[in-house]
Amino acid sequence: MRTITVALDAMGGDFGPHITVPAAVQALSIFPELKVILVGDESVLIPHLSTLGSYPNDRIHIEHTDRVIADTDKPSSVMRRSAGTSMRRAIDLVEEQTAQACVSGGNTGALMGLSRYRLKLLPGIERPALVSALPTRNGEKVWLLDLGANVSVNANTLFQFAVMGSALAEEHLHRSPRVAILNVGEEDIKGNDLVKDCAEMLQKTESINYIGFIEADQLLQDEADVVVCDGFVGNVCLKASEGVANLFLDRLKHHMLASKFRAWISKIIFSELFSELKQLNPDQYNGASLLGLRGIVIKSHGSADKTAIINAIIEAVHEVKRQVPSRISDRLETVLLERQN
């Protein structure tokens, strides 16, 4: 069994080592082949580890760093002064091939900038993209990208997102994924130049199963497997969906627990409803991948709890097993060849 090593930015995210350390230890029990490198201040990490009792200490290591990148740091200043930070070191461990993937819940802009600078982009890719799989109404998944790595893009970049998303989804689905562009209407005349130009490129690309425009209210209806948009739109789409889902779940819980009788009745007859709705919340998943790099980088929510960090580590392991960067690279080569001919 080949060892898979994941470098975890143990200082990143809103709660830091308080949850990253127990999450790392728990993830070890899921994959016997997993090793985790906790990257961060050892004077903080060691006490957290020691409170956990016994753990397979040959499969968990600490890589000491003194500094952290703050959420408020500008990407430009991060690039100049990243040496010695936990995020930079976690990425460097992937670059040095000591780890096969890294996971961080820190500053998204910094993570994208540093990953790009240290790991480099795949040939043919101009910008990395953040992608995540959202649950659809019938228990399937839809991969949405970009979720906020790029606040403005051109049609070429959006086209590359479609190629990358398609390669990622194909590894899960084992069939040619249906690829759509998020737009304000389904008709060809709708939308801005960005989506129209990208649609024209995708229509001409036979190796991508392009199905047309899709509106945001159809996103969870299993009408497409991959949906592409710029990072501003994708971020708003995801957060608006999470906002409504959380609001509805909150009100549901409030009504169900309004009295002992209701709580009792709800538990008997509506527990499956509650768990079904929780499953449908786009917020439930964690671990957006940064696609387009020569290495695997998983961005965890800043506010992720222990389960969410474990999910991000699971996603990292799956991407290593599926060799996502080389799959994307292969797919890109096919598409670029097709476009040249």
Added chain:
Amino acid sequence: MRTITVALDAMGGDFGPHITVPAAVQALSIFPELKVILVGDESVLIPHLSTLGSYPNDRIHIEHTDRVIADTDKPSSVMRRSAGTSMRRAIDLVEEQTAQACVSGGNTGALMGLSRYRLKLLPGIERPALVSALPTRNGEKVWLLDLGANVSVNANTLFQFAVMGSALAEEHLHRSPRVAILNVGEEDIKGNDLVKDCAEMLQKTESINYIGFIEADQLLQDEADVVVCDGFVGNVCLKASEGVANLFLDRLKHHMLASKFRAWISKIIFSELFSELKQLNPDQYNGASLLGLRGIVIKSHGSADKTAIINAIIEAVHEVKRQVPSRISDRLETVLLERQN
């Protein structure tokens, strides 16, 4: 009592006269001062009217037109060939001051283009914007604009949206509304040039109560009264919210009606939950206003049912009573004066 006349594009929307005619008649019973002009093909409208039995026929008129604008017509071709269509005539009735407002569920691009061409923009406004009030978690409202009238805008236009939204919300709230810009993060460094440049303009404008950036998951949390964004982002945000809300309501209904016992129990203890969640669905309202024109134009959902059309007519009457265009004009003058000094 001053008469208020609303011109209704009776052919617009997915269901046409089948629902616009009964909606118009029912709206008359809500406002004794209301007159409705049904604009469309009289050979279709008269039979629909005659099936309704008695109605105050001195308060309902038919303005005959032969043609309609299709949903798939390009705005550019609509502009050249709009004469004799129900939408064009409904707008013209406002231009001629025969009606004080018009309502249409037809092609959004055509409605915007024709309204702008016939009614003209208010001085200081470069683009009209579609705005709607969404329900917040605590029963308040948040006005979101633009919802899709402009798929790309500059910072000046976005600034004008903030001024218009603020004037509209102030008429409802009777206090200075909290104005925010929709962005991918709350920190000043987040976002694209559009939102950063607009933020700088709003920060310098004392007559607008600008509170900063807001993320899409906070939209329904009553943290702002007015939220501005470009029409592409606004449309995706609204539709993503509606999509999740409808999906959740659908699953809730499915579970509640899964057996007779459940339906009985649900009716007894969860009927208020269901109506509360329905109230929270952004889809429940109808009647987005096209702001920035020298007249009142209300866009109804294409798929609006009878109640939704009535809501759009109610919104038109309220805007006439509140003299929305002149309020916006006054507010703009104040802001422009402030920016000159």
